[in-house]
Amino acid sequence: MLENMALPGSVEVSAIGRWTLGVGRWTFRPMTKDQEHDHEQEVSAAGVGNPAVIDLFAVDQKTGEVVLAMQEPRPWDDSDERLHQLQEKFNAYVSFLLDGEMIAAHPELADKPARIELHCEYMPDERALALLNLIHDQIALQEIKMEVVVAERGCGDSCTCHES
Numbered sequence: 001m002l003e004n005m006a007l008p009g010s011v012e013v014s015a016i017g018r019w020t021l022g023v024g025r026w027t028f029r030p031m032t033k034d035q036e037h038d039h040e041q042e043v044s045a046a047g048v049g050n051p052a053v054i055d056l057f058a059v060d061q062k063t064g065e066v067v068l069a070m071q072e073p074r075p076w077d078d079s080d081e082r083l084h085q086l087q088e089k090f091n092a093y094v095s096f097l098l099d100g101e102m103i104a105a106h107p108e109l110a111d112k113p114a115r116i117e118l119h120c121e122y123m124p125d126e127r128a129l130a131l132l133n134l135i136h137d138q139i140a141l142q143e144i145k146m147e148v149v150v151a152e153r154g155c156g157d158s159c160t161c162h163e164s
Contacts, residue, residue, distance in 0.1 A: 075122045
């Protein structure tokens with residue numbers, strides 16, 4: 001079953017940034033302040049739409065897990081294209097973990113367990129959830145954990161600030 005839970009506020013990470021696929025290697029590139037809040041730029045530079053970028057790469061100091069996180073700021077649209085993007089992004093993350101690229105760049109992480117997180121602004125639609133469940137089951141066979149974190153939208157019962 002797909003876990004749908006948020007990270008506790010006390011999680012500490014040792015490095016935050018993006019990893020961009022270069023010619024045979026991943027290079028660290030911290031996010032700029034502008035990129036943190038510009039959803040248009042996030043989609044083109046990172047996020048589910050760009051499988052060549054690991055949106056966040058860190059070590060959870062509380063659990064010892066290597067964390068690869070991806071962002072999806074866009075509303076889910078039930079499209080084949082979005083499902084393909086999601087699958088390609090997960091393929092890139094799993095490849096980075098299992099094909100030796102991470103260990104080549106960071107040998108100190110060789111024995112650490114891994115977790116892939118999908119951070120969404122909106123709850124995934126039915127087709128995306130079905131795909132996420134399949135992905136969850138497949139990567140669990142490789143001893144990779146997976147979490148989906150959906151943003152809490154709204155400021156209370158009477159909030160209308162996030163309505164579209």
